[in-house]
Amino acid sequence: MENIQHSYVEVRGLKLHVAEIGTGPVVVFLHGFPEIWYSWRHQMIALSTAGFRAIAPDYRGYGLSKMPPEPEKTTFRDLVDDLLAILDSFGIPKAFLVGKDLGVRPAYHFALLYPDRVSAVITLGVPFLLTGPEAFPRQFIPEGFYMLRWQEPGRAEKDFGRFDIKTVVKNIYILFSGSELPIAGEDQEIMDLVDPLTPLPPWFSEEDLATYATLYEKSGFRTPLQVPYRAWLEDYGVSDLEVKVPHC
Template identity: 75%
Template sequence: MEKIQHSFLDIRGLKLHVAEIGTGPAVVFLHGFPEIWYSWRHQMTAVASAGFRAIAPDFRGYGLSEQPSQPEKTTFRDLVDDLLVMLDTLHIQKVLLVGKDFGARVVYHFALVHPERVVALATLGVPFILTGPDAFPTDLPKGFYMLRWQEPRRAEKDFGRFDVKTVVKNIYILFSGSELPTATDDQEIMDLVDESTPLPTWFTEEDLQMYASLYEKSGFRTALQVPYRGWLEEYGVDDVKVKVPGLLIIGEKDYALKFGGFEDYIKSGTVKNYVPDLEIRFLPQGTHFVQEQYPDEVNNLLITFLSKHAHA
C-alpha cells in the first residue's frame, strides 16, 4: 500500500483524487458503492507487479474527490466525461478499463461513447445492461434497497440515525449476502442488519475505518444520486453493441444475480448479444465483493485477461 501514490487532478472544474502505482499499459479501475479507490488495493499492487500502470480514481463526490456544487444533478455521463478528461490529462490514449458494481456501467458507457480509446474492459459483479426507464425490472419487491434509495430523502433519513462507520459496515454486511436486500413496510434498509452481526472475515476493522474516514469526508449526497437516483439515465447512443473484448467476473453467491434476471441473462449467453467478445468467469463462493473476498483469484483472472489484450 505504501507504494501507491496519490494526486489530485483538475477535471472539469473539480479536483478529483487519483491513486496510482506502476508503469506500463494503463489500467483504470472504477469503483462501485459503497466502495472507493481503496477497494482496488489488492488489484492495483498485483497488476503493477505484472507490468501495468494501475490508476484508481475516486468518482466526483466520492472519497477524497471534490463534491460537485449540485450533487443531485450528477449523471452517469458526468462520470464518463470526467474519465475522458482524466485520460487526456494523464496523456493516456488507449486504456484498459476495470469496473465494479455501478463502475461497470460507467466502463460500458465509456466504451460505447469512446470505443477508440478502449483496448479491452473487465467488469465485476455487474454485466452489460440496457438502460433507461423501460429497461428497469418491474418485478422487484417494493422494499428492495434500490427502490428505497431512489426515493428523495428516504435514505438520508435512514442513514442519519447512525454514524458513517455503522452505515458503511451495514451496507458491506448486507451486500455480502446472496439475497436481494429488501425491507418490509415497517423497516428501513439499515434495520436489516443486527448491530451484533460481525464484518465478513475478509474485511478488517482497519478496512472499515478507511472506508468510514473517506465517506465521513464525502458524505452520501453524490453516492445516492449516482448510481441510485440517476439509474434510469440512457447511454445516449444508437448502437448498444460493445466493440472491444470483455471479461465478466462474478460470484455465484452474489445477490446481483437475482436482480432483473441477471443469472439467466449471463448463463444463457444473452449478454453476448451486446458484448460479443466476452469471457465469463464465475467464482463459486464469491459474493458481491469478489475482488476483496478472493483477491488472488480475481487478480489471476484480470492479469491473464489484461496481458492477453494489452500485448496482442
C-alpha cells in the same frame, strides 16, 4: 500500499483524486458503492508487479474527490466525461477498463462512446444493460428492494441519519456480503435489516472499515446516493449499443 501514488486532476472545476502505481499498459479501475479507490488496492499492487500501470480514481463526490456543487444533478455521463478528462490529463491514449457494480456502467458507456480509447472492458457484478427505464423493470422487483428504497429522494438520508457514518458503512457491507438481497418490509428501512451484533465479513477488517468511514465522513452520501441509485434510469443518448472493444 506505500508505493501507490496519489494526485489530483482538475476537471470542470472539480479536483478529482486518482491513485496509481506501476508502469506499462494502463488498467483503470472503476469502483462501486459504497467503495472508493481503496477497494482496488490489492489488485493495483498485483498488476503493477505484473508489469502494468494501475489507476483508480475516486468518482466526483466520493472519497478524496471534491463534491460537485449540485450533487443531485450528477449523472453517469459525468463519470464518463471525468474518465476521459483523467486519461487526457495523463496523456493515456488507451486503457483496459475494469468496472465493478456501479463502475460497470461508466466502463461500458465509455467503450460505446470512445471505442478507440479502450483496449478491453472487464466487469464484475453487473452485466451490460440497456439504458433508460428498460434497465430497471419495476414490475419484477419487490417493493422493499434496497435500490428502490434508495431511489426515493430523502428516504435513505433519513434512514442513514439515525446512525454514525461508520455504522452505516459497516451495515451496508454486511448486507451486501450476505446471500440474500436486502429487501425491507413495509414497517422497515434497509438499515433495520442488520443485527447490530453481526460481525464484519472476514475479508473486511476493522482497519478497512475505519478507512472507508473516514472518507465517507468527508464526502457524505449525497453524490453516492445520486449515482448510482437516482441516476440509474438515465438514457445515455447513444443509439448504437454494441460494445466494439476489443477490436477483432
